[in-house]
Amino acid sequence: MTTQQLESFVATEQSSSSLSASSTSRRRAIRRRAYVLLTHVYMLPLAVVATFPLYWLVSTSLKFRGNVLRFPPQWFPNPLTIENYQRLFLTNPFERWYLNSVIIAVGATLGAVVSAILVAYGFARCRFVGREFWFSLVLATMMVPESVLIIPRFILMRALGWIDTWIPLILPAYLGGGAFNIFLLRQFMRTIPYELDEAAKIDGASGFVILWQLLVPNLKPAVAVVAVFTAIGNWNSFMAPLVYINTTEKLPVAVGIRMVLAGTQVGPQNTGAMMAGSTLITLPVVLIFAAAQKYFMRGIVMTGLSGR
């Protein structure tokens, strides 16, 4: 399986043979090198195949219009051009959409972080009647998809006069911050020794003080995970803004980008601009990923293992 296991396997076999120690270790080194080489021989092509669509996204966005629609395709953009990006911004309020998305994502993330911390503290540290019941409902809501609730939610938001505003996109984040975030932060808070709270309580500290001064500083990695995932989730959010927002200038970029194609179904004429837009949508996510890689990976791992 892994090299280490393979090596230990090889080692157990060799220890029973009567070869001299030096030739054994030399043979082992050769085997090891062959193994590494072989691994790269098949991993490299796989990695190229996996990342090629991303290369295709960026390279198409940098081709002249006439070079986009060629078959067989131009494998490398020659000459390089930013014409597609210029067209993207000239013919669409792309910077407006982009800014809208940033505002919505930041607003919602702020709310989700603050409110999930508060709620998680309630579930992790306060003793109250019905705690387990409510918490099981938090977990249950993770199973209910947005699409099941979107129609009544739309009717509710309409009754409140919030259609075509960002309120339905931002406000819900302040009401609990998402079941998964609550769950994650609660699990983390439970790993922090309760004795610390007790000591602070004896000193007369309130729940709020304990939470912000004692727990939150110890929760930074988990808070980072929540923030990163919520921000990206909001950036990618599609169905909610599609339903709630009508005015072109108010759209977040994920929904607004549709208009780049404006009517054409697969729209080869505007493919370059479309790839430019898609590159710009993807860019912040990749940047966040690169910057918060440590937290990101931990978050995915926790997401996956949370089912245990």
Added chain:
Amino acid sequence: MSQTTAMAGARGLSRLGRLLRSNVEGYLFISPWLVGFFFLELGPLVGALALSFVDWRFVGTPRFVAFANYRHMLADELFFKSLYNTAYYTFLAVGLHLVAALIAAVLVNQKVSGINLYRVAFYLPSVVPSVGMAYLWMWIYNPEFGLLNAVLRPFGLRQRWLYDAQTAKLAYIFMSLWGVGGAMVVFLAGLQGIPDVLYEAANIDGAGLWHRFRHVTIPMLSPVIFFNLVMGIISSFQIFTAGYLMTNGRPENSTLFYVLYLYRSAFEDLEFSYGAALAWVLFLIIVFFTFLQFRLSGRWVYYEDERV
């Protein structure tokens, strides 16, 4: 004597006071979630159910029609078509996803220098926003100028992909495999959590590579596999963004996915009550699958830290 009772009484009172205080505090902390739960989760869920028993097309007064919406569903060809399309997509995509993620995780778990680069290469595509992914793959699948046909041309395998009812769903499934990196990272963490001792013991028993994989790796990973299976089915069943942007049900309704049909019924045809009935059926399907999987999990999922 009386002094001690008085003291016990005072202590009892203060305990009651503390209990009350901790209850109030607990409910205060979880109150944001409670508000969100009643207004944005439970309310809409019940609201959708109520809506599904009336006839309401956005204007006029709702009229009670009992099960008419559900009866209509049983006679609705598109309902069954969308259910079939979604089930087809879900089972193939989730099954292939698990296998691919597991293989990828095993591959990037090798202890070889530069393995991190491969991890990033396989993981990176999964962070691409679904909107960007949809437009990128629309371009890759383009029958005239697309990358895929350019690659397949020497083999005489050119297809019309998204334009052909025979291949359209397969194109979606193949696209979803590109985002296998998220599950891969989860499996990778699971692999790294398996103690080496188990492999060593298997070695001593003379187990080969396959047997070690089959009898050590798979059972130890089964909770993670199970979790990914549940979440994969739930999320794949809700495929919407890609379907809406790439083909919007075409050709011949072969990519009319369930949530797409729900959206169309409610927000394009303004059949709100029919949409609500569709939403409840979706909810029941998801509850059913979640329940089924948890019932079956006892048979094959191995929990290391089982304590009850």
